[in-house]
Amino acid sequence: MKIxxxxxxxxxxxxxxIDMDGEKTIAKGICExxxxxxxxxxxxxDGRGFEYDVNMDNHTQAFLEVKKNLTEGECKVxxxxxxxxxxxxxxxxxxxxxxxSELVTEDVIKGIESxxxxxxxxxxxxxxxxxxxxxxxxxELPEVVVFDNAFHSTMPPEAYIFxxxxxxxxxxxxxxxxxxxxxxxxxxxxxxxxxGKDLKDLKLVTCHLGNGSSITAxxxxxxxxxxxxxxxxxxxxxxxxxxxxxxxVITFLQEKEGWTPQETDTILNKxxxxxxxxxxxxxxxxxxxxxxxxxxxxxxxxxxxxxxIRKFIGSYIAAMQGVDAIVFTGGLGENTEDLRKDVCNxxxxxxxxxxxxxxxxxxxxxxxxxxxxxxxxxxFVIPTxxxxxxxxxxxxxxxxx
Numbered sequence: 001m002k003i004x005x006x007x008x009x010x011x012x013x014x015x016x017x018i019d020m021d022g023e024k025t026i027a028k029g030i031c032e033x034x035x036x037x038x039x040x041x042x043x044x045x046d047g048r049g050f051e052y053d054v055n056m057d058n059h060t061q062a063f064l065e066v067k068k069n070l071t072e073g074e075c076k077v078x079x080x081x082x083x084x085x086x087x088x089x090x091x092x093x094x095x096x097x098x099x100x101s102e103l104v105t106e107d108v109i110k111g112i113e114s115x116x117x118x119x120x121x122x123x124x125x126x127x128x129x130x131x132x133x134x135x136x137x138x139x140e141l142p143e144v145v146v147f148d149n150a151f152h153s154t155m156p157p158e159a160y161i162f163x164x165x166x167x168x169x170x171x172x173x174x175x176x177x178x179x180x181x182x183x184x185x186x187x188x189x190x191x192x193x194x195x196g197k198d199l200k201d202l203k204l205v206t207c208h209l210g211n212g213s214s215i216t217a218x219x220x221x222x223x224x225x226x227x228x229x230x231x232x233x234x235x236x237x238x239x240x241x242x243x244x245x246x247x248x249v250i251t252f253l254q255e256k257e258g259w260t261p262q263e264t265d266t267i268l269n270k271x272x273x274x275x276x277x278x279x280x281x282x283x284x285x286x287x288x289x290x291x292x293x294x295x296x297x298x299x300x301x302x303x304x305x306x307x308x309i310r311k312f313i314g315s316y317i318a319a320m321q322g323v324d325a326i327v328f329t330g331g332l333g334e335n336t337e338d339l340r341k342d343v344c345n346x347x348x349x350x351x352x353x354x355x356x357x358x359x360x361x362x363x364x365x366x367x368x369x370x371x372x373x374x375x376x377x378x379x380f381v382i383p384t385x386x387x388x389x390x391x392x393x394x395x396x397x398x399x400x401x
Contacts, residue, residue, distance in 0.1 A: 001398075002026070002083055003391040007090040008129025010121060011035055013062045015042075017070060017077065017084070018391045025387070027070060027077045031062040040065050048075045059132035067136060086142040087133050088394035090182065090386065091126045093119035094147030096173050101150065101393040103401070104130060104143035112145070118177070118230065142401065144394040151181030154222035159319075162229070176234075178226035180208045180330075182386040184216045187329045190382050194369070195325060203320045205313050208384065209333035211239035211282055215309070217316035225319055227312055233269055236308035237301075239282030242272035243308065277301035284332055284339075306342045313347065323350070323377055328370075329384040335363045340370060344379055351376025 001021065007014040016028040029042020029050075038056035043049040050069060056062045069075055078084070089104075095115040102108050109130060116123045126145075133143060160176040161169060168174045184206045191206075192199040200221040207215050214235055216226040227235030229244075236243040254264060275282040278301035280290045290298035317323045326347075327333075328340055337359050344354045353375040362368045362381040370379040 001085045001395055002078065003394050004084050004087045005090075005387040005390045005394075006087060006129050006133065007387075008059060008125050008132075010125040013059060013066070013129060015066055016387045016391075018387065020391060020395050023388060023391070027075070029066070029069065031056060031065060034059060034062050038062075040069070042069055042075065044075055044077055050075050059128045060135045063132050063136040081137060081141075084137070084141070086144060086394050086398045087137065088144045088146055088390040089126060089130055089133075090148065090390055091145045092122035092148045092179065093177065094149050095177065096175075098145075098147045099150050099153035101144055101146045101397060103397050104145055108145060118173075142394075142398045144390075144397050146182060146390040146393050148179050148181050149177040151185040152176075152178035152216070152223045152226050155224060155226070159225040174230060176226070176229045178214065178216070178223070179228045179232045180212070180214045180216075181223075181226075182389045183208045183329060183384040184214075184218070184223070184226070186385050186389045187327045187382040188216075188218050190367075191325055191327050191380055194367075194380060194382075195378065202324045203317075203322050204325050204327060205316050205320075205323055206327040206329065207309065207313070207333050208330040209309070209328065209336075209339070210330035212241065213238045213309075213330065213332070215312045215316065217320050219320045225316060236312055237277075237305050238273045240270050240273045240275045242268045242276070274301045274305060277304060284336060288338075302339075306339055309339075310343050310346055313343070317350070325378040325380060327380050327382050329382050334365070334381055334383050337363065340379075340381070344370065347377075352379060354379070 003018050003020055005016045005018060011034045013031040017026045019026050025045060027042060027044045029040060032039045034056045035058060038054045040054060041051035054065060056065060067081060070078055071080055091112060093115050095118055097111045109127060112123055112127055130143060162174060187206050188204050189199055191204060192202055204218045205215060206218060212232055214226060214228045217224050233241050234244050250264060253259065273282065274287060278287050278298045280287050280298050287298045287301055291302060313326060332339060341354065341359055344352050353372040355370055355372045358368060358370050365383050367382055370381060
């Protein structure tokens with residue numbers, strides 16, 4: 001069975017075609033600048049690739065380009081669209097309506113639409129992707145939606161209720177939902193496999209660290225807390241996001257600077273975080289180079305980041321009353337050696353025995369353990385694979401039809 005996995009953004013469409021017999025990616029790519037020109041690039045498992053500019057006014061035209069590259073030309077991997085058994089879509093926000101993956105129906109689409117206020121940058125784009133897929137592939141092809149927050153739906157009320165008047169939870173469903181759930185779900189299950197244990201017997205802290213970052217506490221196979229909140233802005237410092245800060249900072253600056261709600265949103269989501277502190281970039285490679293060159297603000301941005309990561313890990317260990325393993329994933333988690341070393345060495349009181357040699361080589365997609373035998377808490381690097389989780393859920397739902 002071949003599953004096409006889609007992650008649609010407002011002006012982009014990422015895709016992977018996965019052969020579930022062996023769970024291997026056959027082809028992948030991304031359509032960019034949809035509606036503002038257009039650019040597409042992709043590659044196949046056997047090393048073929050393409051990249052070119054093409055006008056794509058909407059997601060339907062983007063899907064047509066995907067179709068063309070999968071079925072025609074030098075990068076062809078299937079004979080026709082009938083070779084694709086189903087399509088799986090990533091959906092950022094399922095709110096309180098969806099706590100598991102679902103077959104796409106009109107009611108499901110309406111439900112996703114109703115949640116647009118909770119994810120105004122993401123859910124509308126996902127709906128565009130679903131509708132465009134239907135236009136190109138036809139409504140007969142099964143489509144499945146996999147919700148990014150669903151894995152976090154096991155959180156208890158003490159973790160997801162915000163301490164504002166309860167009426168706002170009742171009226172507007174203002175609560176902690178979390179994000180990156182598909183990633184946390186994958187790496188936690190994989191960590192249990194590597195440890196040779198049942199996930200239900202473990203206490204794990206999983207750290208998805210990238211331009212957007214979140215940390216999750218998983219006890220007995222269930223999420224009990226996660227750092228992102230109503231939106232992906234909450235938590236700790238990220239590439240351009242502030243993470244959680246004193247709300248009075250916001251109201252104080254709104255009064256001093258005259259920010260509108262939209263301007264406030266832009267400042268906190270796009271101009272804060274590592275970029276805002278360093279004044280250099282949101283990319284850790286650029287910030288690292290500046291820090292080595294003596295830029296004090298660049299060093300400070302990294303120090304804040306590492307400190308807050310360590311603080312969240314510690315708080316989640318307290319929440320679970322212990323921890324068996326810590327997992328690093330995401331672009332930073334999988335590749336930033338000095339971050340992992342600093343965080344783990346400053347958690348040595350937990351009995352972590354860090355392996356510097358392993359840390360130096362576990363980069364660029366390599367999976368493995370960062371601790372030595374005898375370490376009371378084990379630490380792993382596990383490259384995430386959200387697309388595979390989506391494909392697995394899609395396969396299971398389609399086979400049950």
